[in-house]
Amino acid sequence: MPVRRIHHILLCLLHMWTILTSVSSHPQHSICQLIQRTAVCNNGSLSSVPARLPKDLEELQLNHNNIQTLQNNFLLDYPSLKTLSLACNSLEKIELNTFQDSKLLQSLNLAKNKLHVGYEETSNALKTLPRLRALDLSENELNDEMIATLLQNLTSLEYLNLSGNVLGRLDETSFSDLHQLKELDLQRNIMYEIAGAFDSNPKLQRLNLAFNYLLCLTDFHMTQLVVLNASHNFIEWFGSRQDLNDTFLLETLDLSDNRLFFFPFLPNHSHLRNLYLSHNNIRFYEHLADNSTLPNSTTTVEFYNMNKYSGNVTAQLWDESIHGDITSLEILDLRGNQVQYFPHGFIQKMPVLSRLQMCTNCLETLNLTSEQFSGSLYELDVSNNRLNQIAADVGMLTALGNLTYLNLSLNEIKLLPSGLFSSLPSLRSVDLSYNNVGFCLPEESETKTDNSTTCLDWKNIASLRQLFLKGCNLKIIPSSAFTGLSLTHLELSDNPGVIVQESLKGLRTLQHLGLGNTYIQDFDFSHFQSLKSLIISGNYLSHLPPSLLNLI
Template identity: 70%
Template sequence: MPAQHLTPILLCLLAMWRIQTPVSSHPQYNHCQLVQKTAVCNSAELSSVPARLPENLEEIQLNYNQIKTLHDNSLLHYPSLITLTLACNGLERVQSNVFQDSKLLENLNFANNNINTGYEETSVALRKLPGLRFLDLSENKLNNEMASTLLHDLSSLEYLNLSGNLLQRLDETSFRHLHNLKELDLQRNIMFEIDSAFGSNPKLQRLNLAFNYLPCLTDFNMTQLVVLNASYNFIEWFISRQDLNEMFQLETLDLSNNRLLFFPFLPSRSKLQNLYLSHNILRFYENLVDNNTLQNSTTSVEFYNLQKHMKNVTAQLWDDNLHGDISSLDTLDLRGNQVDYFPDGFIKKMPTLSRLRMSMNCLETLNLSSEQFFGSLYELDISNNRLNQISADDKLLTTFGNLTYINLSRNDLKELPFGLFSSLQRIHSVDLSYNNIGICLPDETNINVNNITSCVQWNNIGSLRQLYLKGCDLETVPTSAFMGLSLTHLELSDNPGIDVQDSLQSLSRTLQYLGLGNTQIQDIDLSHFQSLKSLNLSKNSLFHLPPSLHDIDLKVLDIRDNRLSTIPSGQAHSLASKLQTIFLTGNMFNCCQTEWFRTFETTKTVNMIGKSDIECQDILAMTHRVQDSQMFLCLEAGESILWYILLLVPICLCLTGISIVVFLTYKSKILQKSIKKKYLKPTSY
């Protein structure tokens, strides 16, 4: 990937890092480092292009300097130059003849400058580059007129970056000279219209329109386009040309974070593999046809002015001829929409679908049999819906031979098809968190005539590695619950009162992550869990850490929101020698026993998350941040608080006595003045 693909900010940071990295084996010229035929002159406080570098240079990096003007004679000494980067300079003027002798220059980076100031002269200079292929003009405050002028006659361009500018409206004249353009980045502008802007770019394959203000994309006819990113706009409609017999080459379409009302009207013939529609307001409307409650509603929609001189089009809200070809889809992302059902045959039209992401929708039921899922399905995420029922027949379950990840968390499930998970030969990760599904007791046969069970038997599922049962109201976990499993991740948090000590022993050889947060656990023996790397014991009212933590090689420990007052010195040193990350906030530590904090702080390999928020109380019950040790009031070793009391009592008595003496001394004078003022008044005679 060329350097021009980096965003301007990342490019500037990269430039600063590279200039600060020593290259002792390479010669230096005028604050530049030479690496083969590349001169790295980033962050060198240069105001012009160095003139005494080797003439055979092919690349000069001048990012993050102070070059305001690129003079005509700046590049005379470098006729072999292929790549020139001047990002983050405040560059305002590029003189018209600066590239007169740079016939080999292909890559030019002017990102994050002020090209808008002298854009007319810069445009003349750019026309002197017959072989220019990559041009980065991002973050230059360019408007439509400036961009059009700069791009005039640059027919050799293949990659163009105009992101982060002030473009508002594009039309057929915007890129009419860029006949060889293959990739165009227009993200983070303020565009609200792109009327026929790309008709002169038959080779354009990658187009980025993200983070703009486009209200719709209609009459989409760019058959050569392979990747289109139109995320983070205000798009309500995506309508492609349905009358084209030519195959669309589109493979990836990203319409996420828009305002789509309907499933996009895709090309009738395409190679679409990845369709991202997350975080819209999309749903299906086929059921309105039979909805008697909407007597005055219509099931059709009219489209006006889809194309000049074109008659109005009337179409059904769900029409197989309009939603287009989805037979090649590999990934369908519909997260964060309002989908409450799949239209008849919708899933069946995607025989190669491997990833279906449906979290944060409104599904209430899912019939795996009637939807006719194919065996290609690899990932199924239906979390955070309203599911109260999932049904499937035994024959269908055997067809899910490729299903590896399934997420059913945050639904209203109370029952599941019997053998749902044990029938999946390659199942690797299952998430049933925040459902009311239990773990079956030995010999439990809670199965009704419809082959439905309210508990799941997890033992002997050989492929399972990650199991998430968070917030399932689990109380009793059979000793044999996880027998025959090779779990690496087990999440049991938010199950208050759960007892898992005996059932976990079968996982001591393989378990790497264990979640026991908010389970009211007070102690647990983990001394045999030699593979355990991450442990969550948060929200458990712990007064001390389990002693068995000494014996395992933990890397991540979460003990937030407990009742820890200190961590013994020996335990702190043991943990510090192994841990990489520790969470400690939410405990009220003793300010006078914070040696553990200094142990973790001096051990540079331990990262205390939220270090500034860790609190403690001193002997006067005042709260401080542990890192502010100079604010604490503590006793020295061996001292008793009785000595402080004996010291304070005489002081208080002395202050009280002095106050009484002062009051009595001035009391008589105060009384005399008061009497005189009240009774000794002058008379009239």
């Protein structure tokens, strides 16, 4: 009896062992999610490609696994693959015949691996992919020589990502086989030279050179390029080739966070729409043309490339043609530079300009009329400058019918055009924080000088929704100051002792109210049923007002 019982137990264990063995021999099935012809097998601790998946798979994702070598037999079962992703696998090499039955493969993601270890064998494997269009080799510790080897004969490539490697110097041989290339990402390498590197890529439209060590771009002649990002380098000079009469297709140029001293020498003919120049050392030098004030000054500037990779550059400091074609410009970002003024006719040359961002410069005056801003202007940010006066005639204010966002904060403004804000029908947001401006009191006549005023009148500006008057040294706000307004945002913080209670009662549309550091001791919040955020720090409140608690 005991023997028979043991026999039955052994049979049960044997049956259970058969089941467990069957499951453990193909553990990959449980971690792969099948969606039509896509298998998602990410984060599965896999050391090889799963077997027995559908034969007609077109996409296989194997990201975040432990595949160190892509062996010859791994993909034999999936001849229909078009997309293969192996990012984050510690992959060191791909064996020669891995893709022998993957002739349809078009997209291959090998990002964040260790392909620098076996790049030569991997290169031979890549050459067997006749339809490969997209290749991601980012963050693989690849240097110039390794990249040159890996890219040999990849003539069908259209998209290539080489970001996050250790590329230093590129030349005319680096991408010489990539005649179909349309997009190239080279950001976050250690590149200091790119002489002639893209001359063999006539179809290249998008080029990312950000976060490298480039010192200059003085022979820009890529007429087919649409987007160029060369931000976060050490570029002191950008100049396009001035002897080309072709129209450049360039639409977006990003040179922000560099060391530019001069406004870039743009192409003579282009479709440039977006120009990003923030955080450089740009200023204009037109005033140096008057040698009577600076008799010993020069009329030209020369840039010497000390590494002798290209010729020297000489340019007239105040020659208007050095700005190139900016007639299509819609966005100009000059934040964080040293601009003191705009050259004569500079703004006028941008008839469709919609956004001008001039925060943190050295502007001392701004005359909207003489600069002749276009009616397309949608956003004007001249905050954190040295402005003490804004000037404009009635005609110019009427022309600025599209102006929606106006930021004049952190200046020294004392005079503004009479009716500035009421004359702008689309105005939704105004920031005058940290200026010495105040409200016009009803019992006082406005102090005017040459159509300018020292106080502000906000009544009945129907379009206005956001008003920022932080730190304006306000003392009294008239009870009728906000009559006819439908404000959603009002910022009055950092105005110690300001009297506001009566003036705010009519603003039942307020959603955000700032009253921090205004020394209020009590306040009735019962009028603000739409309030979503409130700043009341730095005051003398001994307790939260009951009217506020009722809103919670």
